[in-house]
Amino acid sequence: MLDRWVQENGFPEFVAFDNDLGEGQPEGWQFAQWLIEEDLDNKTMPEKFNFCVHSMNPVQRIGIEDRLNRYLEFKKNSK
Numbered sequence: 523m524l525d526r527w528v529q530e531n532g533f534p535e536f537v538a539f540d541n542d543l544g545e546g547q548p549e550g551w552q553f554a555q556w557l558i559e560e561d562l563d564n565k566t567m568p569e570k571f572n573f574c575v576h577s578m579n580p581v582q583r584i585g586i587e588d589r590l591n592r593y594l595e596f597k598k599n600s601k
Contacts, residue, residue, distance in 0.1 A: 524553050525560075533557070533566040539575040541582035550577060554586045558593045567597070 524547065528534070537557070541550035548556070554573075561567035573590055577583040 524548065525556050528557070528560065533560070533568055533571070535568045535570055535572065537573045539573060539577060539586050541575075541577040541579045541586065549582065550575070551582055551586050551589065554589050558589070561593075561597075 524543075539550040539554060543550060543553070557567070571594070575583045575586045577586070
């Protein structure tokens with residue numbers, strides 16, 4: 523699972539999201555939400571964290587982008 527990879531290797535500085543990650547994996551929006559919650563709980567998101575979304579699913583692509591952009595703006599304004 524992706525969450526286990528992050529726990530073992532650390533929070534990545536860059537993530538390229540797809541929404542449909544395959545059987546047994548969370549959807550991209552779920553992983554984005556998990557990253558947000560991980561940072562809220564443990565403050566592990568790198569200062570220069572960045573991402574892109576290359577999902578062909580237009581609704582989920584916008585959802586992932588909006589979710590992460592809102593969180594990054596929240597972090598910036600909370601300093």
